[in-house]
Amino acid sequence: MRVLSTKKLSEKQKSQVEGFTIDEIPMIRITYGDDFALEENIINAVFTSANSVRAVFENRPENCKWFHTVFCVGKKTKQLLEGYGLTVEVIANNALELAEVLAQRFSEQDEGIKEISWFCGNLRNNDLPIIMAENGVLVTEYLVYKTEFIPKALEVDYDAVLFFSPSGINSYLKKNQANSNPVVCIGNTTASQAIEFFDNVYMAEETTVESVLDKVKEILV
Incomplete structure (x- = not known):
């Protein structure tokens, strides 16, 4: 499974999703x-x-x-x-x-x-x-x-995309199309923004990066 994180993760956080390929590509600065x-x-x-x-x-x-x-x-x-x-x-x-x-x-x-x-x-x-x-x-x-938005055009079809803010979503969409692949959001505000563009939106149980990673494991494994 290949997952896009739209922010940098710590080594400890990445260890939560061992076995996944995680591409860390920040969309905001x-x-x-x-x-x-x-x-x-x-x-x-x-x-x-x-x-x-x-x-x-x-x-x-x-x-x-x-x-x-x-x-x-x-x-x-x-x-x-x-x-x-x-x-x-x-x-x-x-x-x-x-x-x-x-x-x-x-x-x-x-x-x-x-x-x-x-x-x-x-x-x-x-x-x-x-x-x-x-x-x-x-x-x-x-x-x-x-x-600040720092959008990047992506050539990979990810199994899931992780979003941590509405601004991250807005930046992502400047150079990429929404699709039906799942996206996982850190909280209600981010999820509400994602629902406007994506068909398959999930929200973490808690407003933490760790909870986002738990959710992506839950939906992909």
């Missing part, structure tokens, strides 16, 4: 700003990707002192935040789910400032700010990383 620094308290912080956590804390771990209540999407994001000593108040599977939780939380709040600070990339999904606006919650956006 992530770049971070230079030493993102904070000088103000962040009362309600939202991180919807692991990349946003890396952008804020990797070069300046002292940024942690400015954060109070933290919300996030995905287990990997939570793990990284906790690695910097932050406590995650709420974890959700995707931005839409988190937005609904936050909307409910703020609706039960009688007084105080209804505001969140969202640390995100340039291609972020609009579900969260739309739902927050509908519920009278101000969203301050911090664009802390940039996603």
Whole structure:
């Protein structure tokens, strides 16, 4: 079985799919700003990707002192935040789910400032700010990383393709056609994007790379 991963995998991750031929061909490039620094308290912080956590804390771990209540999407994001000593108040599977939780939380709040600070990339999904606006919650956006498409035309007919973000799908489709071969997606947002173009879409049980690899083994073996 030959599988395309649209991002680089660690050696440990590749060992999960021993016996498969895995071609690692990234379709997007992530770049971070230079030493993102904070000088103000962040009362309600939202991180919807692991990349946003890396952008804020990797070069300046002292940024942690400015954060109070933290919300996030995905287990990997939570793990990284906790690695910097932050406590995650709420974890959700995707931005839409988190937005609904936050909307409910703020609706039960009688007084105080209804505001969140969202640390995100340039291609972020609009579900969260739309739902927050509908519920009278101000969203301050911090664009802390940039996603660039690096599409590559492929000549191999893969038994399955692994996608880890909607932007990865969009980049892939710039130079390749969708077909009926299975694709495996890391979460609901990515799967929702894939369903618009592909006939045979699967979603990992959890929003982790490891879970994506488990799913591709399940459907191909």
